[in-house]
Amino acid sequence: MKRAYKYRFYPTPEQAEELVRTFGCVRLVYNKALEERTRAYKMEGRGVSYAESSAALTAWKKTPELAFLCEVSSVPLQQALRHLQAAFANFFARRAKHPTFKSRKRSRASAEYTRSAFRWRDGRLTLAKMGAPLDIVWSRPLPEGAEPSTVTVSRDPAGRWFVSLLVEEKIAPLPPVERSTGLDAGLTALLTLSCGEQIANPRHERRERRRLAKAQRALARKEKGSKNRAKARLKVARVHARIADRRRDYLHKVTTRLVRDNQVIAVEDLSVRNLLKNHALARAISDAGWRELRRMLEYKTDWYGRTLAVVDRFFPSSKLCSVCGTLQEAMPLSVREWVCACGAVHDREVNAAKNMLLAAGPAES
Numbered sequence: 522m523k524r525a526y527k528y529r530f531y532p533t534p535e536q537a538e539e540l541v542r543t544f545g546c547v548r549l550v551y552n553k554a555l556e557e558r559t560r561a562y563k564m565e566g567r568g569v570s571y572a573e574s575s576a577a578l579t580a581w582k583k584t585p586e587l588a589f590l591c592e593v594s595s596v597p598l599q600q601a602l603r604h605l606q607a608a609f610a611n612f613f614a615r616r617a618k619h620p621t622f623k624s625r626k627r628s629r630a631s632a633e634y635t636r637s638a639f640r641w642r643d644g645r646l647t648l649a650k651m652g653a654p655l656d657i658v659w660s661r662p663l664p665e666g667a668e669p670s671t672v673t674v675s676r677d678p679a680g681r682w683f684v685s686l687l688v689e690e691k692i693a694p695l696p697p698v699e700r701s702t703g704l705d706a707g708l709t710a711l712l713t714l715s716c717g718e719q720i721a722n723p724r725h726e727r728r729e730r731r732r733l734a735k736a737q738r739a740l741a742r743k744e745k746g747s748k749n750r751a752k753a754r755l756k757v758a759r760v761h762a763r764i765a766d767r768r769r770d771y772l773h774k775v776t777t778r779l780v781r782d783n784q785v786i787a788v789e790d791l792s793v794r795n796l797l798k799n800h801a802l803a804r805a806i807s808d809a810g811w812r813e814l815r816r817m818l819e820y821k822t823d824w825y826g827r828t829l830a831v832v833d834r835f836f837p838s839s840k841l842c843s844v845c846g847t848l849q850e851a852m853p854l855s856v857r858e859w860v861c862a863c864g865a866v867h868d869r870e871v872n873a874a875k876n877m878l879l880a881a882g883p884a885e886s
């Protein structure tokens with residue numbers, strides 16, 4: 522199993538300069554290749570292969586205007602083309618939207634190095650075109666004897682540098698358990714379990730939101746292009762980064778516990794994109810990080826020998842009585858509690874979670 526380990530690191534001024542230049546070249550190559558592909562598709566109705574993009578890159582490097590592409594490691598540039606290839610494959614398979622251009626301001630700056638473009642020796646990582654290893658903060662150990670196969674360097678909008686190491690790892694499945702659970706992604710609670718337990722949204726989020734709003738107001742008051750504006754923008758980015766970090770930590774704790782305690786986890790295949798169209802719900806859903814939570818559940822159930830059962834999103838989980846199976850005609854969002862003709866009293870979310878588990882069927886053993 523491949524697993525990524527992400528750490529902060531502190532580049533020397535030379536390393537930072539080399540990386541910033543590499544990020545710029547990666548972005549340029551990605552955008553140029555995207556432009557070329559879009560043109561080929563629109564004008565000639567044809568796709569462009571990776572080999573073709575790669576040949577184009579070689580040609581660009583030979584032109585005087587783009588000769589600077591030769592100054593950085595060629596591997597991250599090749600990887601950018603591979604990422605674009607994958608993005609188009611997802612687009613054509615209807616799994617993703619059409620790839621968009623990477624912007625210097627809005628996109629996360631990153632560069633990916635494969636085995637030939639870095640040296641890994643005695644736990645020290647040296648990237649191509651660099652003399653010294655990176656000064657990495659090993660906040661948790663890499664597994665014993667791990668050999669990274671791919672290394673991704675990035676810088677977030679708050680100016681922090683990260684390196685992610687992809688390593689091959691054997692993960693032992695957990696011993697089987699009897700319990701299974703259905704999950705309902707809620708508005709009042711982050712999650713409701715079929716046993717009735719509710720997992721709250723992280724408590725700090727509201728306070729951080731206020732801090733963010735304050736930083737954003739301060740930014741809006743600063744003059745465009747001024748030094749103070751740049752400082753204020755960095756401050757906004759730092760608050761964003763802290764919110765995202767703490768939310769991720771929280772989701773890791775929640776998903777690890779769910780996967781440890783349950784053999785089957787049944788979730789509704791909610792399309793986040795569809796839900797976000799409803800603006801009243803948008804904030805709560807993005808805050809809850811449902812998409813991230815789903816992703817974590819997917820790989821953790823896979824690692825630990827558990828099952829994630831995804832229930833069709835047209836399954837009427839809120840309208841069904843989980844006791845007698847009667848379907849209610851309507852169940853507006855404002856209804857939090859209801860009584861079925863059979864006499865069962867339901868909490869909206871607990872009932873939905875129970876139905877999810879029923880729909881997933883009995884646990885496979």
Ligand SMILES: [Zn+2]
Pocket residue numbers: 842843844845846847861862863864865
């Ligand atoms: Zn009933």
